[in-house]
Amino acid sequence: MAVSAIALLIVGLGIVAWLAGRARASAFAAPGKPRPHSLPGQHGWYVALWTVVPALLFIAVWSNVSGGLVYSDVIASPEAQRLPAFGMQRQAILGEAYRLATGASTTAFNPQARALAPVYERAISFYWWIGLAVAALAAFAGGAFAFSRVSPKFRARTRVERSVMALLLLASLIAIITTLGIIVSLLFESIRFFGMVSPVEFLFGLNWSPQIAIRADQAGSSGAFGAVPLFWGTIFIGAIIAMIVAIPLGLMSAIYLTQYAAPSVRSWMKPILEILAGVPTVVYGYFAALTVAPAIRDFATMVGIPSSTESALAAGLVMGIMIIPFVSSMADDSIAAVPQAMRDGSLAMGATKSETIKKVLVPAALPGVVGGVLLAVSRAIGETMIVVMAAGLAANLTANPFESVTTVTTQIVQLLTGDQEFDSPKTLAAFALGLVLFLVTLALNIIALRVVKKYREAYE
Known part of the structure; x- marks a missing residue:
């Protein structure tokens, strides 16, 4: 069973938690009792968030960790001791055994892969059940904690709104971090390129021929990066x-x-x-x-x-x-x-x-x-x-x-098409071109925004 099945189970538990929290909070709104701070639905969302979020965070981490644990168990098995010590043949056998174990393939060209497939199945099943158990335990623990806090004076609305705000902040930070990652990657590779080629030649040169010949007597053997x-x-x-x-x-x-x-x-x-x-x-x-x-x-x-x-x-x-x-x-x-x-x-x-x-x-x-x-x-x-x-x-x-x-x-x-060596100025030139294009586009946008702002102020 895949990790997605555990995630669906957790979402189902979250729905149950929402219904339970809402039902308990609904009892506070009985006639003659003080008005509760939050609505029943807000209490339900609070319980559901505490049920779903910790379990999903664990699944996100476990999905990246369990693969290495499965591989370690398979490599340590007696069946894997008969595999070649290293090389492409060893990886091909392991990959074929994994596909057999997960059902992605039904045929095996290597007998060792067929013998190794049950080992993979046992390891995958073992760690899947561990993940399911811990995720369910996290969901129940979080849900029980949130359910115990449901009371007329509890500020569930404030907690839910803060959680949604944190989610929106995280979404906005992802876009910012992605942009910063692009800039840093361009800068890093461009600095390597400018360590091989002069920036003056690149920015003001009139001849572009990035092909670097194999022999020194060939035309353009040193490349031209204008x-x-x-x-x-x-x-x-x-x-x-x-x-x-x-x-x-x-x-x-x-x-x-x-x-x-x-x-x-x-x-x-x-x-x-x-x-x-x-x-x-x-x-x-x-x-x-x-x-x-x-x-x-x-x-x-x-x-x-x-x-x-x-x-x-x-x-x-x-x-x-x-x-x-x-x-x-x-x-x-x-x-x-x-x-x-x-x-x-x-x-x-x-x-x-x-x-x-x-x-x-x-x-x-x-x-x-x-x-x-x-x-x-x-x-x-x-x-x-x-x-x-x-x-x-x-x-x-x-x-x-x-x-x-x-x-x-x-x-x-x-x-950047085909197999490239990233220690060659020919390949690194692509990152320098991307950096210059990014800076020029950024400058044009800043200038245009300033012009529009000035005109708007004059017009208003």
């Missing part, structure tokens, strides 16, 4: 071409849907527009590679402009289409949230509808519009599949949109 072409490709595709497409179309579609479209038209056009946000990026990549890129190449050839099969323009156009819903949805919500009194006041002063939109609605909704643009830029900067399939992998420092370029995220994926 990341400026990658930074430019990211800005060129994600922050210039894509934004030229997404911002006007997204903002104009939001204005039309909120100010000009009939309610029946808006009711079906807005969901259709937001469907674009749910299309997988690989589908956009196929569309860019098979439809947009050949069309752009044929157009460039027709007007006499040299063009590559993969181009920054193809990736940027499709990326701009992909992020239109981000701009449109945020702008739509912000414009719709502008008070009707501001619209009416502008129209009453003699302004036309278009003047009201330009002079009143859009300035008032600017913080939301800027937020949508920032979200769209972040989405575009982090995109990988469209760039791989439509823009290529060549790190070119060019302003020609018809040539092939690449981005930071694409190079990170390429550097």
Whole structure:
């Protein structure tokens, strides 16, 4: 039986504890008796929490400890003494025996694994029953302690609210700790990279060729880690071409849907527009590679402009289409949230509808519009599949949109794909790229928030 079965049993005990605590507290509300501090349901939750939480904490710890205890018992058994001393064959036999014992497999290629499976079964069953017994004991002990404290004057509501607050605090801390873990991991690996490659070369170098040759006489044997072409490709595709497409179309579609479209038209056009946000990026990549890129190449050839099969323009156009819903949805919500009194006041002063939109609605909704643009830029900067399939992998420092370029995220994926050695500057370069991208994105967000705050204060 799995650990999940014990967890379900504990949840069942928690339901019983809630009913018992609630039933005992209900007796306090009889006529003629003083009014209790907390409601019966709050007493029930208090008893249920003391029943469930200690047992679940034990199960969380036991599920990580019991595996090692089972393995130790199996290794110490007489059947395991006949296994090879070390190596892959030993681990393969143990793994096959474990799968037989847990029912994940019914056949065994090695006779030793079949002989070892009953040992695994006995050890797993033994420690499972120990876990069940201790978890049940913890549940009963916690429930009995909480049940004994149920009284008219007991502040069960305060204890339950504090427990919920602690749970919410823990949930928020998980997000913060995860972010700090990402930053620390990036910093640690980036420091190792900058110990091998000069930061000046990385941040200002114009040649990106991270391949390190096996022989010293090969071209680029020492590698070249100038990341400026990658930074430019990211800005060129994600922050210039894509934004030229997404911002006007997204903002104009939001204005039309909120100010000009009939309610029946808006009711079906807005969901259709937001469907674009749910299309997988690989589908956009196929569309860019098979439809947009050949069309752009044929157009460039027709007007006499040299063009590559993969181009920054193809990736940027499709990326701009992909992020239109981000701009449109945020702008739509912000414009719709502008008070009707501001619209009416502008129209009453003699302004036309278009003047009201330009002079009143859009300035008032600017913080939301800027937020949508920032979200769209972040989405575009982090995109990988469209760039791989439509823009290529060549790190070119060019302003020609018809040539092939690449981005930071694409190079990170390429550097970390396959078996890599994490003591090589080629692999560690991916962490340095991620750190720079993180810092740049953070700086842009801080600047944008300050600009929006200043404008809001001036507007108010």
